[in-house]
Amino acid sequence: SFGNSIVKDISWFKPYMYVRPKDYAYNEVVTRLKGFEEVEEILDDFKFLPMGYQTDRSPVLKVYTKRPGDVPKIRDALLTRSDIDGIYDADILFASSRFLADENLFGMGWHQETEDGHFVHLPEVPGNAPLRYFSWDIEVLVPEKGAPISTRDQIILISVAMNLYEGHRKTIVLVAKPGTNFDSDNYSIHYYSNEKDLLIAFLNAIYLYDPDVLMGYNINSFDFPYLEDRLRLNGISDAMGRDGSSAQIRSFGSKHEVRITGRIVADLLDLVKQNYSLANYKLGTVASTLLKEDKLDVKASEMRRLWLSEDPKDLSRFIEYSRRDSDLVLSMAVDLKILDKYIAIAKECGCLLHDVLNSGQQVRIESLLLHEFVKEGRMFPIRKKDVKDESIDQEDSEDPEDITVHGAYVFEPEKGLHENLIIMDFKSLYPSCMRAYNLCVSTIINEDPVPPSWKVLTPPNNVHYIDHSIYEGIIPRILTRLYNKRVEFKRLMKEAENSSDKDFYDAAQYATKILLNSIYGFTGAQSSRFFDPRIANSVTSIGRETIKLTQKTAESMLPCKVIGGDTDSIFLKLFKEDTPEGGLRASNIIHSAMLGLLPPPMEIDFEAFAKRALLFQKKRYCMWIFEPSKDGFKDKMKVRGIELRRRDWCPLVGETMGIVLDLILKEGKVEEARQYSMNVIRSVQMLQNVNTNWELAEKLILSKQISKGFDQYSVKMPHVEVCRQMEARG
Numbered sequence: 001s002f003g004n005s006i007v008k009d010i011s012w013f014k015p016y017m018y019v020r021p022k023d024y025a026y027n028e029v030v031t032r033l034k035g036f037e038e039v040e041e042i043l044d045d046f047k048f049l050p051m052g053y054q055t056d057r058s059p060v061l062k063v064y065t066k067r068p069g070d071v072p073k074i075r076d077a078l079l080t081r082s083d084i085d086g087i088y089d090a091d092i093l094f095a096s097s098r099f100l101a102d103e104n105l106f107g108m109g110w111h112q113e114t115e116d117g118h119f120v121h122l123p124e125v126p127g128n129a130p131l132r133y134f135s136w137d138i139e140v141l142v143p144e145k146g147a148p149i150s151t152r153d154q155i156i157l158i159s160v161a162m163n164l165y166e167g168h169r170k171t172i173v174l175v176a177k178p179g180t181n182f183d184s185d186n187y188s189i190h191y192y193s194n195e196k197d198l199l200i201a202f203l204n205a206i207y208l209y210d211p212d213v214l215m216g217y218n219i220n221s222f223d224f225p226y227l228e229d230r231l232r233l234n235g236i237s238d239a240m241g242r243d244g245s246s247a248q249i250r251s252f253g254s255k256h257e258v259r260i261t262g263r264i265v266a267d268l269l270d271l272v273k274q275n276y277s278l279a280n281y282k283l284g285t286v287a288s289t290l291l292k293e294d295k296l297d298v299k300a301s302e303m304r305r306l307w308l309s310e311d312p313k314d315l316s317r318f319i320e321y322s323r324r325d326s327d328l329v330l331s332m333a334v335d336l337k338i339l340d341k342y343i344a345i346a347k348e349c350g351c352l353l354h355d356v357l358n359s360g361q362q363v364r365i366e367s368l369l370l371h372e373f374v375k376e377g378r379m380f381p382i383r384k385k386d387v388k389d390e391s392i393d394q395e396d397s398e399d400p401e402d403i404t405v406h407g408a409y410v411f412e413p414e415k416g417l418h419e420n421l422i423i424m425d426f427k428s429l430y431p432s433c434m435r436a437y438n439l440c441v442s443t444i445i446n447e448d449p450v451p452p453s454w455k456v457l458t459p460p461n462n463v464h465y466i467d468h469s470i471y472e473g474i475i476p477r478i479l480t481r482l483y484n485k486r487v488e489f490k491r492l493m494k495e496a497e498n499s500s501d502k503d504f505y506d507a508a509q510y511a512t513k514i515l516l517n518s519i520y521g522f523t524g525a526q527s528s529r530f531f532d533p534r535i536a537n538s539v540t541s542i543g544r545e546t547i548k549l550t551q552k553t554a555e556s557m558l559p560c561k562v563i564g565g566d567t568d569s570i571f572l573k574l575f576k577e578d579t580p581e582g583g584l585r586a587s588n589i590i591h592s593a594m595l596g597l598l599p600p601p602m603e604i605d606f607e608a609f610a611k612r613a614l615l616f617q618k619k620r621y622c623m624w625i626f627e628p629s630k631d632g633f634k635d636k637m638k639v640r641g642i643e644l645r646r647r648d649w650c651p652l653v654g655e656t657m658g659i660v661l662d663l664i665l666k667e668g669k670v671e672e673a674r675q676y677s678m679n680v681i682r683s684v685q686m687l688q689n690v691n692t693n694w695e696l697a698e699k700l701i702l703s704k705q706i707s708k709g710f711d712q713y714s715v716k717m718p719h720v721e722v723c724r725q726m727e728a729r730g
Contacts, residue, residue: 003129003130003132003212004210005242005262007242007262010099012117013099013102013103014040014065015067015068015070015071015094015098016062016063016064016065016089017063017065017071017074017075017090018045018060018061018062018063018086018088018089018090018379019060019078020049020058020060020061020085020088021085022083022084022085024083025083028083029081029084030061032078032081033063033074036074036077038065038066038070038073038074039063039065039070040064040065041063041064042061042062042063042064043061043062043064044061044062045059045060045062046059046060047060047088048378048379049379050088050378050381050441051381051442051444051446051530051532052441052442052444052445052446053442053443053465053466053471057377060379068094068095071091072090072091075090075382087382088379088380088381088382089379089380090382091382091383092370096351096355097351097370100350100351100352100367101367101371102374104121104375105119105350106123106348106349106350106371107350107352107353107355107356108128108129108343108346108347108353109121109123109346110122110123110125110129123347128340128504129212131212131213131339132162132163132210132212132213133161133162133163133211133212133213134160134161134211134214134215135160135161135162135215135216135327135329135333136158136161136202136214136216136219136223136326137159137216137217137223137322137325137326137329138158138223138227139155139156139157139158139159139303139321140226141154141155141304142301142303142304150225150230151229154176154230155176155195155198155226155227155230156175156177156195156198156307157175157176157318157322158198158322159171159173159325159326159327160326161323161326161327161329162330163330163334169186170185170187171187171188171326171327172187172190173189173322174192174198174201174205175189175191175192175315176193176198177192177307177315178192178193187323189319195230195234196234199227199230199231199236203236203238203239211263212264213263213265213333214240214260214263214264214265215265215267215268215329216267216326217268217283217329218267218269219258219265220265220267221254221255221256221267224247224249224265225249228247228249240260241260241262241263242261242262242263243262245260245261248260257358259354264352264354264357265354265357266333266357268329268333268338269281270357271338271339271342272338276289279651279703283325283328283329287328287331290332290336291328291331291332291335291336293328293331295324295328296320296321298317298321306318337507339357340504340507341507341510341511342357343507344508344510344511345511345515348482348512349364349367349368349515350367350368351364361514361518361521362522362527365515365519365522366529368515368519369474369475369530372477376442378442378474381530382529383529384526384527404537405536405537405540406536406537406540406541409543409544409547409548410565410566410567410618411547411562411565411571411618412564413563413565413571413617413618413621414563415617416614416615417612417614417664418563418610418612418613418614419573419613420575420611421571421572421573421574421609421610421613422560422572422574422586422587422606422610423569423571423606423607423608423610423623423625424550424572424587424590424591424604424606425568425605425606425607426547426602426603426605427604428483428568429543429546429567429602430520430539430543430568431483431516432601432602432603433459433538433539433542433546433602434475434479434519434539435476435480436598436599437459437599438457438465438467438473438476439465439473439475439476439535440473440475440476440535441475441532441535442471442474443466443471443476444463444464444532444534444535445464445466454466454467454470455467455470459538459541460538460544460545461537461541463534463535463538465538475519478519479516479519482515482516483516485508486512486513486516489506489509490509493505493509520536520539521536523535523536523539524539543567543568546602547565547570549598550570550590553593554572554590557589558572559575559576560574560575561575563615564621566619566640567619569607571613571615572586572590574586579609580609580626582609583606584606584609584628587605587606588606590604591603591605591606606628607627608623608626608627608638610624610626610638611625611626611665612624612665612666613665614661614664614665616641620641620642621639621640621642622638622640623638623665624637624638625638639661642657644658650699650700650701650702651700651701652680652684652696652700655699656676656677659673659676660673660676660677663676683696684696684700687700704719706720706723710724
């Protein structure tokens, strides 16, 4: 109830892998395995192979090793042996994915320890754990010229903001300069005689508060690497982990990931970029836009003067600037609840929250599948090391159809301006296809011919899958569970009586939606462990035929014409209806007809009525739509493939496009829209001096980032040239 952490030392869990010898080579393979000093134990076992429908398990060897790092070593030594049919579960991260899946544990989920030291997952327990947030920000002694360098320029201020209890929070600023400490219930300033003492105090603050989440703004790329260098130069071990270990910083090109054992590292710059489209992502812009709070403005060029000044007011201003930054980041976590949906994803897929924050969708889906594979006694395939080397060459394949993944069917639109459309949307089209036809790596039938006693399902691409009545595949089971949970979460969200519960269920339904819509791609990506174009093509072939069947059915029943669509929707132009109510009636006729033609749970529903729509090309359109709600139809603009706000565009572009689209779609004034856009172009052409029309000039400013050295740009970019000139001017 106080949010205190519990640290468990697990020593009984051992690393392992599976080896499947050829029938004639069992003894030879066992002898070979015993020759590795890293092998601790070899057991006979029976498991289902990763791919294909099977009625019986296969004999395999379960090989335990002394250390986790021994598994890949032995795996690589055996991969080229001709007397081995397969090696499985040999590249799964031991201390996270392997342990979580084998024990059926879920990141951020509730669990109870049993008397024998194992754990029981408690999915029925609602709510999230009361996480302790620790937001921090460093300020360094900026040199007189140029950018600060971690091996030269000291850290002079560190601000910390923490959430305490019942909504209370506290900020602390640590100052590397002698002074008189100040302490109150929610704010403290502590002074230290030098940088080393300041750094030790910062580490002590982490130790005493014991945060679950260390967060900041751009901390992965700046604050953490800078801090690590300063700790090293001062001879201090960081020991930020709950086990006393140091932070591990890994670099991937220009990106960095920081791992601290027992804690979550969250760089809110990355999370804001993932969740919000803003003109720029400076902390001041984010704070004013999302929090409606102002960041104290202190320019980098002022910082050295404020620090070296003998005027106490200058130092106080610098301290307040630092305090404000860490407090704003804490507000993003607490007020915007920016971590909530990532927590919900972790609870659904089984990943650690840190991995959800720092890894892609593939890691989440792998975790989801690994949990189910373990439960079913099915082995996990190893990931291909080099997709280019190991992927199938189409020119050498006897049947290119076997290895080509075909994309979704999207109608070629009738380009131009249209009126009176209905948009009909398939409910989770690809997940529904997989559920309807039992499409899965565990249901695909590799036997040829198919045993006559097996009841099968055959999609349009003529690949066979075992019927649900015999065995329901792992992926269809997961999809059904996620779909039902999403329906339940949305119901609970609507019934919630307070904002806290509403936000909790909203994050939960979002998590299930993201996972639902991501699983299909896992079978079609060559980097996936489960790459099988037959399955991916089964999904898209069902989708294509379903959309074509819907077009044929609709046009045969109503005076309408399909003039476009998207991956999982169609746009129908109505010839005898011109209101949202009439569009809904027409869609209900199509909905009822398709229910009788499609296998459950496939279904098409009314999404919206569009009074006017501009179709440009596939997946690029603008519409003025009317969506049903409990208070009647609500109108809004729907834009796809055309961004009204882009960071690499100046504000005038988005503003002009918005006004032009309103004139065309809402008012039907095409000529007025043309005249307006021409007037804007002329005003820009006439702008010779920005001082004559500063209001227009401000709208022509765009934000661009210099991501590398000037000499690394092979093409002359406008923003790079501007920066060159600025540097030349000093």
